[in-house]
Amino acid sequence: MLHYKQFSAWIEVDGHELEEYGVEGDLEKNVVVCWIASQIGKNFSINWKDKSPFRDYTLASYPKLDGTSVGGMALRPSNFSGLKETSTPIITLKDVVTSMTSVRRYMFSKLNVTDEDEYLDQSGTHLGEIVLEIWKAEINGPRMIKTGSSATHQSTVHERSKKAISHCVGYGEEEQAAPRSVVSSQRVGSKPLVTFIFKYRDYSLLQANGIIPPPANNKRRASSDEALGQAAVDVKEKSNVAAIRALDDAIRSLREQRASLLSKRSNTGGSQPPAKRVKREGEYISSGEVIDLT
Template sequence: MLSLHGVSAWVEVDGKELEQYGVAEDLDQNQVTCWIPSQANKKFSVVFRDNVAYREHSLSSNLELDGSSISGRVILPLTTTRNTPNFARDRKVVQSEHIVSTTSSRPFVFSKLELTEDENEYLNQSSAHLGEIQIKIYKVQVVEKRLCLGSTVPCHGKVHERSKKAVTHCVSYGQEVEIPTAYSCITRLLDSSFPLATFVFKYRDFGLLQANGIIPKPPPAKKKAAVSVDVLDLTTGDDMERQPIGDEIEIVEDTTEKRTASLLSKRSNPSEVQPTKRIKREENFVRGEVIDLT
Protein backbone atom coordinates (compact mmCIF):
# COMPACT_ATOMS: atom_id res chain seq x y z
CA MET A 1 0.00 0.00 0.00
CA LEU A 2 0.96 3.63 -0.39
CA SER A 3 1.21 5.75 2.76
CA LEU A 4 1.70 9.46 3.45
CA HIS A 5 0.97 11.70 6.44
CA GLY A 6 -0.85 9.01 8.38
CA VAL A 7 -3.08 7.93 5.50
CA SER A 8 -2.80 4.80 3.33
CA ALA A 9 -4.40 3.85 0.01
CA TRP A 10 -4.41 0.87 -2.33
CA VAL A 11 -6.39 -0.85 -5.09
CA GLU A 12 -7.98 -4.28 -4.68
CA VAL A 13 -9.12 -6.92 -7.18
CA ASP A 14 -11.07 -9.94 -5.94
CA GLY A 15 -10.55 -8.68 -2.40
CA LYS A 16 -6.74 -8.73 -2.70
CA GLU A 17 -4.43 -5.74 -2.79
CA LEU A 18 -2.64 -5.21 -6.10
CA GLU A 19 1.13 -5.03 -5.75
CA GLN A 20 2.66 -1.61 -6.40
CA TYR A 21 5.78 -1.05 -8.52
CA GLY A 22 8.04 1.95 -9.11
CA VAL A 23 6.79 3.87 -6.07
CA ALA A 24 7.86 7.54 -6.12
CA GLU A 25 7.21 10.30 -3.57
CA ASP A 26 6.87 14.03 -4.20
CA LEU A 27 6.75 15.56 -0.73
CA ASP A 28 6.46 19.09 -2.10
CA GLN A 29 3.12 18.11 -3.64
CA ASN A 30 2.15 15.63 -0.89
CA GLN A 31 1.90 12.98 -3.60
CA VAL A 32 2.87 9.33 -4.00
CA THR A 33 2.77 7.64 -7.41
CA CYS A 34 3.11 4.00 -8.44
CA TRP A 35 2.28 1.45 -11.15
CA ILE A 36 -0.19 -1.42 -10.74
CA PRO A 37 -1.10 -4.30 -13.12
CA SER A 38 -4.63 -4.30 -14.54
CA GLN A 39 -6.62 -7.11 -16.11
CA ALA A 40 -9.50 -6.58 -18.52
CA ASN A 41 -13.03 -7.39 -17.30
CA LYS A 42 -11.97 -7.40 -13.64
CA LYS A 43 -13.90 -5.38 -11.04
CA PHE A 44 -11.78 -3.33 -8.64
CA SER A 45 -12.08 -1.27 -5.48
CA VAL A 46 -10.20 1.79 -4.24
CA VAL A 47 -9.42 1.76 -0.52
CA PHE A 48 -8.12 4.45 1.82
CA ARG A 49 -7.47 4.22 5.54
CA ASP A 50 -6.72 6.65 8.35
CA ASN A 51 -3.86 5.31 10.47
CA VAL A 52 -3.80 8.13 13.04
CA ALA A 53 -5.33 7.61 16.47
CA TYR A 54 -7.38 10.39 18.11
CA ARG A 55 -7.85 12.44 14.95
CA GLU A 56 -10.26 15.30 15.73
CA HIS A 57 -11.47 16.11 12.23
CA SER A 58 -13.02 14.13 9.38
CA LEU A 59 -11.22 13.01 6.23
CA SER A 60 -12.82 13.17 2.81
CA SER A 61 -11.65 11.52 -0.40
CA ASN A 62 -11.95 12.84 -3.94
CA LEU A 63 -11.66 10.03 -6.48
CA GLU A 64 -10.71 10.49 -10.13
CA LEU A 65 -10.80 7.63 -12.66
CA ASP A 66 -9.14 8.35 -16.02
CA GLY A 67 -9.42 12.04 -15.17
CA SER A 68 -13.17 11.96 -14.41
CA SER A 69 -14.23 12.98 -10.90
CA ILE A 70 -16.24 10.48 -8.86
CA SER A 71 -18.00 11.33 -5.60
CA GLY A 72 -15.74 10.37 -2.71
CA ARG A 73 -16.23 9.02 0.80
CA VAL A 74 -15.87 10.44 4.32
CA ILE A 75 -14.23 9.06 7.46
CA LEU A 76 -15.80 10.72 10.49
CA PRO A 77 -13.79 11.90 13.51
CA LEU A 78 -12.31 9.11 15.58
CA THR A 79 -14.70 7.58 18.11
CA THR A 80 -12.68 4.46 18.95
CA THR A 81 -9.10 3.90 20.08
CA ARG A 82 -6.44 1.96 18.22
CA ASN A 83 -6.74 -0.89 20.74
CA THR A 84 -10.43 -1.57 20.06
CA PRO A 85 -11.40 -4.48 17.75
CA ASN A 86 -13.21 -2.15 15.33
CA PHE A 87 -10.42 0.39 14.90
CA ALA A 88 -9.20 -0.87 11.49
CA ARG A 89 -12.74 -1.37 10.22
CA ASP A 90 -14.00 2.04 11.32
CA ARG A 91 -11.01 3.91 9.86
CA LYS A 92 -11.13 2.29 6.41
CA VAL A 93 -13.28 3.17 3.39
CA VAL A 94 -13.76 0.84 0.40
CA GLN A 95 -15.15 2.40 -2.77
CA SER A 96 -15.99 -0.04 -5.56
CA GLU A 97 -18.90 1.61 -7.35
CA HIS A 98 -20.32 4.79 -8.80
CA ILE A 99 -23.70 5.69 -7.31
CA VAL A 100 -26.19 6.48 -10.07
CA SER A 101 -29.30 6.88 -7.89
CA THR A 102 -30.38 6.72 -4.26
CA THR A 103 -30.78 2.94 -4.49
CA SER A 104 -28.52 1.80 -7.35
CA SER A 105 -24.89 1.84 -8.45
CA ARG A 106 -22.53 0.53 -11.13
CA PRO A 107 -19.24 -1.23 -10.20
CA PHE A 108 -15.77 -0.12 -11.34
CA VAL A 109 -14.34 -2.42 -14.02
CA PHE A 110 -11.03 -2.54 -15.91
CA SER A 111 -11.83 -2.86 -19.63
CA LYS A 112 -10.04 -2.97 -22.97
CA LEU A 113 -9.54 0.43 -24.54
CA GLU A 114 -11.50 1.06 -27.75
CA LEU A 115 -9.57 2.95 -30.43
CA THR A 116 -10.68 5.08 -33.36
CA GLU A 117 -9.04 6.98 -36.22
CA ASP A 118 -11.68 9.73 -36.23
CA GLU A 119 -9.84 13.07 -36.05
CA ASN A 120 -12.81 14.73 -34.31
CA GLU A 121 -12.40 12.31 -31.41
CA TYR A 122 -8.72 13.23 -31.19
CA LEU A 123 -9.47 16.97 -31.02
CA ASN A 124 -12.37 16.75 -28.55
CA GLN A 125 -11.00 14.42 -25.91
CA SER A 126 -8.57 14.83 -23.06
CA SER A 127 -6.38 11.82 -22.34
CA ALA A 128 -3.82 13.34 -20.00
CA HIS A 129 -4.97 11.12 -17.12
CA LEU A 130 -6.02 8.07 -19.11
CA GLY A 131 -4.84 4.94 -17.29
CA GLU A 132 -4.77 6.63 -13.87
CA ILE A 133 -6.64 6.15 -10.60
CA GLN A 134 -6.15 9.19 -8.40
CA ILE A 135 -7.40 9.67 -4.86
CA LYS A 136 -6.97 12.92 -2.93
CA ILE A 137 -7.50 13.11 0.84
CA TYR A 138 -8.64 16.34 2.52
CA LYS A 139 -9.19 17.46 6.09
CA VAL A 140 -12.86 18.45 6.31
CA GLN A 141 -15.71 19.30 8.62
CA VAL A 142 -19.07 17.63 7.93
CA VAL A 143 -21.74 20.30 7.56
CA GLU A 144 -24.78 18.30 6.53
CA LYS A 145 -25.90 14.76 5.71
CA ARG A 146 -28.53 14.12 3.03
CA LEU A 147 -29.82 11.53 0.58
CA CYS A 148 -27.44 10.85 -2.31
CA LEU A 149 -29.20 11.44 -5.61
CA GLY A 150 -26.39 9.93 -7.66
CA SER A 151 -25.18 10.95 -11.12
CA THR A 152 -24.58 9.50 -14.55
CA VAL A 153 -21.34 7.61 -15.09
CA PRO A 154 -18.55 9.33 -17.05
CA CYS A 155 -18.13 8.09 -20.62
CA HIS A 156 -14.86 8.38 -22.52
CA GLY A 157 -16.09 6.56 -25.58
CA LYS A 158 -13.45 5.59 -28.09
CA VAL A 159 -9.92 6.96 -27.87
CA HIS A 160 -7.95 8.14 -30.88
CA GLU A 161 -5.04 5.94 -31.91
CA ARG A 162 -2.58 8.81 -31.44
CA SER A 163 -3.64 9.57 -27.86
CA LYS A 164 -3.54 6.18 -26.21
CA LYS A 165 0.00 6.61 -24.72
CA ALA A 166 0.63 2.86 -24.79
CA VAL A 167 -2.51 2.40 -22.69
CA THR A 168 -4.53 -0.72 -23.47
CA HIS A 169 -7.04 -0.59 -20.59
CA CYS A 170 -9.50 1.97 -19.25
CA VAL A 171 -12.10 2.20 -16.49
CA SER A 172 -15.66 1.29 -17.38
CA TYR A 173 -18.75 0.57 -15.30
CA GLY A 174 -20.59 -2.72 -14.92
CA GLN A 175 -24.29 -3.46 -14.92
CA GLU A 176 -26.46 -1.41 -12.56
CA VAL A 177 -27.14 -3.14 -9.23
CA GLU A 178 -29.45 -2.35 -6.34
CA ILE A 179 -27.92 -0.99 -3.11
CA PRO A 180 -29.21 0.18 0.29
CA THR A 181 -30.35 3.78 0.40
CA ALA A 182 -27.28 5.96 -0.12
CA TYR A 183 -26.49 9.15 1.78
CA SER A 184 -23.93 11.85 1.11
CA CYS A 185 -22.13 14.37 3.30
CA ILE A 186 -21.78 18.06 2.60
CA THR A 187 -18.32 19.08 3.83
CA ARG A 188 -16.19 22.16 4.33
CA LEU A 189 -12.45 22.13 3.73
CA LEU A 190 -10.19 22.81 6.72
CA ASP A 191 -6.77 24.48 6.70
CA SER A 192 -6.54 24.97 2.92
CA SER A 193 -7.62 23.52 -0.37
CA PHE A 194 -4.27 21.71 -0.61
CA PRO A 195 -4.82 17.95 -0.07
CA LEU A 196 -3.32 16.18 2.92
CA ALA A 197 -2.21 13.39 0.57
CA THR A 198 -2.60 12.44 -3.08
CA PHE A 199 -2.16 8.86 -4.30
CA VAL A 200 -1.81 8.11 -8.02
CA PHE A 201 -2.07 4.54 -9.32
CA LYS A 202 -1.03 4.21 -12.97
CA TYR A 203 -2.57 0.98 -14.21
CA ARG A 204 -1.35 -0.96 -17.23
CA ASP A 205 -1.51 -4.50 -18.57
CA PHE A 206 0.88 -6.80 -16.67
CA GLY A 207 2.78 -7.79 -19.82
CA LEU A 208 3.24 -4.15 -20.82
CA LEU A 209 4.68 -3.26 -17.41
CA GLN A 210 7.03 -6.22 -17.58
CA ALA A 211 8.13 -5.40 -21.13
CA ASN A 212 9.06 -1.87 -20.00
CA GLY A 213 11.06 -3.12 -17.03
CA ILE A 214 8.64 -1.79 -14.41
CA ILE A 215 7.78 -5.30 -13.25
CA PRO A 216 10.93 -7.45 -13.01
CA LYS A 217 11.04 -10.44 -15.30
CA PRO A 218 11.35 -13.84 -13.61
CA PRO A 219 14.88 -15.28 -13.48
CA PRO A 220 15.72 -17.76 -16.26
CA ALA A 221 15.04 -21.37 -15.47
CA LYS A 222 18.06 -23.15 -14.09
CA LYS A 223 19.54 -25.93 -16.18
CA LYS A 224 19.10 -29.38 -14.73
CA ALA A 225 22.22 -30.63 -12.98
CA ALA A 226 24.03 -33.47 -14.72
CA VAL A 227 22.95 -36.82 -13.33
CA SER A 228 25.83 -38.42 -11.47
CA VAL A 229 26.64 -41.97 -12.54
CA ASP A 230 27.73 -44.37 -9.84
CA VAL A 231 30.83 -46.29 -10.97
CA LEU A 232 30.87 -49.82 -9.71
CA ASP A 233 34.25 -51.15 -8.59
CA LEU A 234 34.44 -54.42 -10.48
CA THR A 235 37.63 -55.40 -8.70
CA THR A 236 35.75 -56.35 -5.56
CA GLY A 237 32.62 -58.18 -4.67
CA ASP A 238 31.21 -61.68 -4.64
CA ASP A 239 31.80 -62.19 -8.37
CA MET A 240 35.60 -62.27 -7.86
CA GLU A 241 37.34 -65.60 -7.52
CA ARG A 242 37.55 -66.21 -3.81
CA GLN A 243 41.10 -66.60 -2.47
CA PRO A 244 41.66 -69.83 -0.54
CA ILE A 245 42.34 -69.49 3.14
CA GLY A 246 43.16 -71.79 6.02
CA ASP A 247 42.77 -75.54 5.31
CA GLU A 248 41.79 -74.74 1.72
CA ILE A 249 45.43 -73.80 1.00
CA GLU A 250 46.60 -77.26 2.00
CA ILE A 251 43.98 -78.92 -0.25
CA VAL A 252 45.04 -76.79 -3.23
CA GLU A 253 48.72 -77.58 -2.68
CA ASP A 254 47.96 -81.35 -2.38
CA THR A 255 45.92 -81.31 -5.59
CA THR A 256 48.73 -79.51 -7.43
CA GLU A 257 51.27 -82.12 -6.38
CA LYS A 258 49.03 -84.96 -7.59
CA ARG A 259 48.55 -83.34 -11.00
CA THR A 260 52.33 -82.84 -11.38
CA ALA A 261 53.04 -86.48 -10.56
CA SER A 262 50.41 -87.68 -13.06
CA LEU A 263 51.92 -85.62 -15.88
CA LEU A 264 55.42 -86.95 -15.18
CA SER A 265 54.10 -90.51 -15.20
CA LYS A 266 52.45 -90.05 -18.61
CA ARG A 267 55.65 -88.68 -20.11
CA SER A 268 57.59 -91.75 -18.92
CA ASN A 269 54.97 -94.10 -20.53
CA PRO A 270 54.24 -92.75 -24.08
CA SER A 271 51.80 -95.61 -24.73
CA GLU A 272 49.40 -94.14 -22.23
CA VAL A 273 49.37 -90.81 -24.02
CA GLN A 274 46.23 -90.46 -26.15
CA PRO A 275 46.85 -89.82 -29.87
CA THR A 276 46.32 -86.30 -31.06
CA LYS A 277 42.93 -85.85 -32.71
CA ARG A 278 42.87 -84.61 -36.29
CA ILE A 279 40.73 -81.55 -36.76
CA LYS A 280 38.67 -81.40 -39.94
CA ARG A 281 38.68 -77.87 -41.38
CA GLU A 282 35.16 -76.78 -42.41
CA GLU A 283 34.42 -74.41 -45.24
CA ASN A 284 34.61 -70.75 -44.47
CA PHE A 285 31.45 -69.28 -42.86
CA VAL A 286 29.65 -66.96 -45.22
CA ARG A 287 28.06 -63.82 -43.70
CA GLY A 288 24.28 -64.21 -43.68
CA GLU A 289 24.26 -68.02 -43.26
CA VAL A 290 22.35 -69.46 -40.34
CA ILE A 291 24.04 -72.16 -38.35
CA ASP A 292 21.67 -74.69 -36.80
CA LEU A 293 22.95 -75.20 -33.30
CA THR A 294 20.43 -78.00 -32.61
Protein backbone atom coordinates in the same frame (compact mmCIF):
# COMPACT_ATOMS: atom_id res chain seq x y z
CA MET B 1 0.30 -0.81 -0.09
CA LEU B 2 1.34 2.80 -0.43
CA HIS B 3 2.21 4.82 2.69
CA TYR B 4 2.47 8.52 3.46
CA LYS B 5 2.73 9.66 7.07
CA GLN B 6 -0.33 8.18 8.84
CA PHE B 7 -2.12 7.29 5.59
CA SER B 8 -2.15 4.06 3.60
CA ALA B 9 -3.86 3.25 0.30
CA TRP B 10 -4.12 0.28 -2.04
CA ILE B 11 -6.13 -1.24 -4.90
CA GLU B 12 -7.91 -4.57 -4.50
CA VAL B 13 -9.16 -7.07 -7.10
CA ASP B 14 -11.11 -10.15 -6.01
CA GLY B 15 -10.33 -9.32 -2.39
CA HIS B 16 -6.55 -9.27 -2.96
CA GLU B 17 -4.27 -6.25 -2.92
CA LEU B 18 -2.57 -5.56 -6.24
CA GLU B 19 1.20 -5.40 -6.09
CA GLU B 20 2.70 -1.94 -6.58
CA TYR B 21 5.77 -1.35 -8.77
CA GLY B 22 8.13 1.59 -9.18
CA VAL B 23 6.90 3.44 -6.10
CA GLU B 24 8.00 7.08 -5.95
CA GLY B 25 7.17 9.89 -3.55
CA ASP B 26 7.33 13.67 -3.54
CA LEU B 27 7.28 14.89 0.06
CA GLU B 28 6.97 18.54 -0.93
CA LYS B 29 3.82 17.92 -2.97
CA ASN B 30 2.44 15.18 -0.66
CA VAL B 31 2.23 12.79 -3.63
CA VAL B 32 2.96 9.06 -3.88
CA VAL B 33 2.94 7.37 -7.30
CA CYS B 34 3.16 3.73 -8.36
CA TRP B 35 2.27 1.30 -11.18
CA ILE B 36 -0.19 -1.59 -10.98
CA ALA B 37 -1.21 -4.29 -13.46
CA SER B 38 -4.80 -4.12 -14.71
CA GLN B 39 -6.89 -6.93 -16.16
CA ILE B 40 -9.85 -6.37 -18.44
CA GLY B 41 -13.21 -7.34 -16.96
CA LYS B 42 -12.05 -7.26 -13.33
CA ASN B 43 -13.86 -5.15 -10.73
CA PHE B 44 -11.60 -3.22 -8.39
CA SER B 45 -11.85 -1.12 -5.25
CA ILE B 46 -9.84 1.78 -3.85
CA ASN B 47 -9.01 1.37 -0.17
CA TRP B 48 -7.43 3.70 2.34
CA LYS B 49 -7.08 4.22 6.07
CA ASP B 50 -5.81 6.76 8.58
CA LYS B 51 -3.68 5.24 11.34
CA SER B 52 -3.76 8.26 13.63
CA PRO B 53 -4.62 7.15 17.18
CA PHE B 54 -6.84 10.19 17.60
CA ARG B 55 -8.17 12.76 15.13
CA ASP B 56 -10.48 15.67 15.90
CA TYR B 57 -11.31 16.62 12.30
CA THR B 58 -13.12 15.05 9.33
CA LEU B 59 -11.26 13.49 6.41
CA ALA B 60 -12.76 13.24 2.94
CA SER B 61 -11.48 11.14 0.05
CA TYR B 62 -12.06 12.21 -3.54
CA PRO B 63 -11.20 9.67 -6.25
CA LYS B 64 -10.62 10.45 -9.91
CA LEU B 65 -10.75 7.68 -12.51
CA ASP B 66 -9.05 8.53 -15.81
CA GLY B 67 -9.35 12.18 -14.82
CA THR B 68 -13.09 12.02 -14.02
CA SER B 69 -14.23 12.78 -10.48
CA VAL B 70 -16.56 10.22 -8.91
CA GLY B 71 -18.30 10.15 -5.53
CA GLY B 72 -16.01 10.05 -2.51
CA MET B 73 -16.42 9.16 1.12
CA ALA B 74 -15.87 10.99 4.43
CA LEU B 75 -14.34 9.75 7.65
CA ARG B 76 -15.66 11.45 10.79
CA PRO B 77 -13.44 12.49 13.73
CA SER B 78 -12.23 9.75 16.03
CA ASN B 79 -14.60 10.77 18.82
CA PHE B 80 -17.64 10.79 16.53
CA SER B 81 -20.33 8.15 17.17
CA GLY B 82 -18.34 6.61 19.99
CA LEU B 83 -15.42 5.37 17.89
CA LYS B 84 -12.58 4.06 20.00
CA GLU B 85 -9.25 5.82 19.79
CA THR B 86 -7.55 2.58 18.68
CA SER B 87 -9.93 1.89 15.79
CA THR B 88 -8.57 2.30 12.25
CA PRO B 89 -11.51 1.85 9.89
CA ILE B 90 -10.79 1.02 6.25
CA ILE B 91 -12.59 3.20 3.73
CA THR B 92 -13.52 1.34 0.54
CA LEU B 93 -14.54 3.07 -2.68
CA LYS B 94 -15.79 0.59 -5.25
CA ASP B 95 -18.80 1.95 -7.13
CA VAL B 96 -20.75 4.92 -8.43
CA VAL B 97 -24.24 5.58 -7.06
CA THR B 98 -26.73 5.74 -9.93
CA SER B 99 -29.97 5.96 -7.90
CA MET B 100 -31.28 5.66 -4.34
CA THR B 101 -31.05 1.86 -4.59
CA SER B 102 -28.54 1.08 -7.36
CA VAL B 103 -24.81 1.29 -8.11
CA ARG B 104 -22.30 0.40 -10.82
CA ARG B 105 -18.97 -1.15 -9.83
CA TYR B 106 -15.56 0.16 -10.93
CA MET B 107 -14.10 -2.17 -13.56
CA PHE B 108 -11.00 -2.36 -15.75
CA SER B 109 -12.15 -2.28 -19.36
CA LYS B 110 -10.78 -2.23 -22.88
CA LEU B 111 -10.14 1.28 -24.17
CA ASN B 112 -12.46 2.44 -26.93
CA VAL B 113 -10.54 3.75 -29.94
CA THR B 114 -12.07 5.77 -32.77
CA ASP B 115 -11.00 7.63 -35.91
CA GLU B 116 -13.66 10.33 -35.51
CA ASP B 117 -12.09 13.79 -35.61
CA GLU B 118 -14.22 15.10 -32.75
CA TYR B 119 -12.00 13.14 -30.34
CA LEU B 120 -8.72 14.65 -31.58
CA ASP B 121 -8.88 17.53 -29.08
CA GLN B 122 -9.38 15.18 -26.11
CA SER B 123 -5.85 14.66 -24.86
CA GLY B 124 -6.59 11.95 -22.33
CA THR B 125 -3.79 13.29 -20.11
CA HIS B 126 -4.94 11.30 -17.07
CA LEU B 127 -6.00 8.19 -18.94
CA GLY B 128 -4.66 5.11 -17.17
CA GLU B 129 -4.64 6.74 -13.72
CA ILE B 130 -6.54 6.09 -10.51
CA VAL B 131 -6.07 9.12 -8.27
CA LEU B 132 -7.10 9.35 -4.63
CA GLU B 133 -6.94 12.72 -2.85
CA ILE B 134 -7.44 12.88 0.92
CA TRP B 135 -8.36 16.27 2.37
CA LYS B 136 -9.34 17.82 5.64
CA ALA B 137 -13.02 18.60 5.17
CA GLU B 138 -16.17 20.00 6.64
CA ILE B 139 -19.55 18.30 6.29
CA ASN B 140 -22.23 20.74 5.14
CA GLY B 141 -25.22 18.46 5.48
CA PRO B 142 -27.29 15.90 3.57
CA ARG B 143 -28.00 16.25 -0.13
CA MET B 144 -30.03 14.48 -2.77
CA ILE B 145 -28.53 11.69 -4.85
CA LYS B 146 -28.06 12.57 -8.50
CA THR B 147 -29.66 9.82 -10.57
CA GLY B 148 -28.13 8.57 -13.79
CA SER B 149 -24.61 9.72 -12.91
CA SER B 150 -22.65 11.05 -15.88
CA ALA B 151 -19.46 9.68 -14.32
CA THR B 152 -20.19 6.19 -15.62
CA HIS B 153 -19.17 6.89 -19.22
CA GLN B 154 -16.27 4.85 -20.64
CA SER B 155 -13.23 6.59 -22.10
CA THR B 156 -12.91 6.91 -25.87
CA VAL B 157 -9.79 8.33 -27.54
CA HIS B 158 -8.65 8.97 -31.07
CA GLU B 159 -6.45 6.21 -32.47
CA ARG B 160 -3.57 8.65 -32.97
CA SER B 161 -3.47 9.69 -29.31
CA LYS B 162 -3.91 6.53 -27.27
CA LYS B 163 -0.21 6.56 -26.23
CA ALA B 164 0.21 2.78 -25.98
CA ILE B 165 -2.63 2.54 -23.46
CA SER B 166 -5.08 -0.29 -24.06
CA HIS B 167 -7.06 -0.28 -20.79
CA CYS B 168 -9.37 2.23 -19.15
CA VAL B 169 -11.83 2.39 -16.24
CA GLY B 170 -15.31 1.21 -17.12
CA TYR B 171 -18.31 0.29 -14.99
CA GLY B 172 -20.19 -2.93 -14.44
CA GLU B 173 -23.88 -3.54 -14.88
CA GLU B 174 -26.24 -1.72 -12.57
CA GLU B 175 -26.72 -3.57 -9.27
CA GLN B 176 -29.23 -3.21 -6.47
CA ALA B 177 -27.83 -1.69 -3.29
CA ALA B 178 -29.07 -0.63 0.11
CA PRO B 179 -30.02 3.06 0.44
CA ARG B 180 -27.15 5.34 1.45
CA SER B 181 -27.00 8.62 3.29
CA VAL B 182 -25.31 11.19 1.08
CA VAL B 183 -23.78 14.42 2.36
CA SER B 184 -22.05 17.39 0.78
CA SER B 185 -18.55 18.33 1.90
CA GLN B 186 -16.16 21.22 1.58
CA ARG B 187 -12.38 20.91 1.31
CA VAL B 188 -10.28 22.65 3.96
CA GLY B 189 -6.85 23.97 3.06
CA SER B 190 -5.00 24.77 -0.16
CA LYS B 191 -3.93 21.25 -1.09
CA PRO B 192 -4.68 17.63 -0.15
CA LEU B 193 -3.04 16.04 2.86
CA VAL B 194 -1.89 13.34 0.43
CA THR B 195 -2.49 12.28 -3.16
CA PHE B 196 -2.05 8.63 -4.12
CA ILE B 197 -1.69 7.94 -7.85
CA PHE B 198 -2.00 4.40 -9.21
CA LYS B 199 -0.94 4.20 -12.86
CA TYR B 200 -2.44 1.06 -14.36
CA ARG B 201 -1.39 -0.79 -17.51
CA ASP B 202 -1.57 -4.27 -18.97
CA TYR B 203 0.83 -6.63 -17.17
CA SER B 204 2.76 -7.51 -20.34
CA LEU B 205 3.27 -3.83 -21.17
CA LEU B 206 4.65 -3.09 -17.70
CA GLN B 207 6.99 -6.06 -18.04
CA ALA B 208 8.11 -5.03 -21.54
CA ASN B 209 8.96 -1.55 -20.23
CA GLY B 210 10.99 -2.96 -17.34
CA ILE B 211 8.59 -1.70 -14.66
CA ILE B 212 7.78 -5.27 -13.59
CA PRO B 213 11.00 -7.31 -13.13
CA PRO B 214 11.31 -10.65 -14.97
CA PRO B 215 10.27 -13.83 -13.09
CA ALA B 216 12.84 -15.37 -10.77
CA ASN B 217 13.13 -18.55 -12.90
CA ASN B 218 14.20 -16.41 -15.88
CA LYS B 219 16.92 -14.88 -13.72
CA ARG B 220 18.05 -18.35 -12.67
CA ARG B 221 18.05 -19.49 -16.30
CA ALA B 222 20.13 -16.48 -17.32
CA SER B 223 22.58 -17.17 -14.50
CA SER B 224 22.74 -20.83 -15.52
CA ASP B 225 23.37 -19.94 -19.17
CA GLU B 226 26.10 -17.53 -18.12
CA ALA B 227 27.70 -20.20 -15.94
CA LEU B 228 27.59 -22.74 -18.78
CA GLY B 229 29.16 -20.25 -21.15
CA GLN B 230 31.93 -19.52 -18.68
CA ALA B 231 32.48 -23.25 -18.15
CA ALA B 232 32.84 -23.73 -21.91
CA VAL B 233 35.44 -20.95 -22.03
CA ASP B 234 37.31 -22.51 -19.10
CA VAL B 235 37.35 -25.93 -20.79
CA LYS B 236 38.63 -24.39 -24.03
CA GLU B 237 41.36 -22.52 -22.18
CA LYS B 238 42.39 -25.66 -20.28
CA SER B 239 42.52 -27.62 -23.56
CA ASN B 240 44.79 -24.99 -25.12
CA VAL B 241 47.10 -25.07 -22.11
CA ALA B 242 47.31 -28.87 -22.26
CA ALA B 243 48.13 -28.77 -26.01
CA ILE B 244 50.89 -26.21 -25.47
CA ARG B 245 52.41 -28.28 -22.65
CA ALA B 246 52.39 -31.42 -24.83
CA LEU B 247 54.11 -29.52 -27.65
CA ASP B 248 56.78 -28.20 -25.27
CA ASP B 249 57.41 -31.75 -23.99
CA ALA B 250 57.85 -33.01 -27.58
CA ILE B 251 60.32 -30.22 -28.42
CA ARG B 252 62.28 -30.88 -25.24
CA SER B 253 62.49 -34.62 -26.04
CA LEU B 254 63.75 -34.00 -29.59
CA ARG B 255 66.39 -31.59 -28.36
CA GLU B 256 67.60 -34.17 -25.86
CA GLN B 257 67.81 -36.81 -28.63
CA ARG B 258 69.80 -34.43 -30.85
CA ALA B 259 72.22 -33.66 -28.05
CA SER B 260 72.70 -37.38 -27.39
CA LEU B 261 73.44 -38.13 -31.05
CA LEU B 262 75.96 -35.29 -31.30
CA SER B 263 77.69 -36.55 -28.16
CA LYS B 264 78.02 -40.08 -29.59
CA ARG B 265 79.44 -38.81 -32.88
CA SER B 266 82.14 -36.75 -31.16
CA ASN B 267 83.25 -39.73 -29.00
CA THR B 268 83.70 -42.39 -31.78
CA GLY B 269 87.53 -41.60 -32.11
CA GLY B 270 90.54 -42.25 -34.37
CA SER B 271 90.76 -45.01 -36.92
CA GLN B 272 87.38 -45.02 -38.51
CA PRO B 273 86.37 -42.05 -40.55
CA PRO B 274 83.14 -40.53 -39.53
CA ALA B 275 80.13 -41.63 -41.42
CA LYS B 276 79.14 -39.36 -44.24
CA ARG B 277 76.34 -37.03 -43.33
CA VAL B 278 73.39 -37.01 -45.65
CA LYS B 279 71.32 -33.91 -45.50
CA ARG B 280 67.64 -34.45 -45.99
CA GLU B 281 65.91 -31.32 -47.14
CA GLY B 282 62.62 -30.16 -45.84
CA GLU B 283 62.11 -32.43 -42.81
CA TYR B 284 60.19 -30.48 -40.11
CA ILE B 285 59.18 -31.12 -36.57
CA SER B 286 55.90 -29.81 -35.38
CA SER B 287 57.69 -27.11 -33.44
CA GLY B 288 58.82 -25.51 -36.70
CA GLU B 289 62.55 -26.12 -35.97
CA VAL B 290 64.58 -27.71 -38.88
CA ILE B 291 67.07 -30.44 -37.78
CA ASP B 292 69.64 -32.74 -39.56
CA LEU B 293 69.25 -36.55 -39.28
CA THR B 294 72.37 -38.82 -39.33
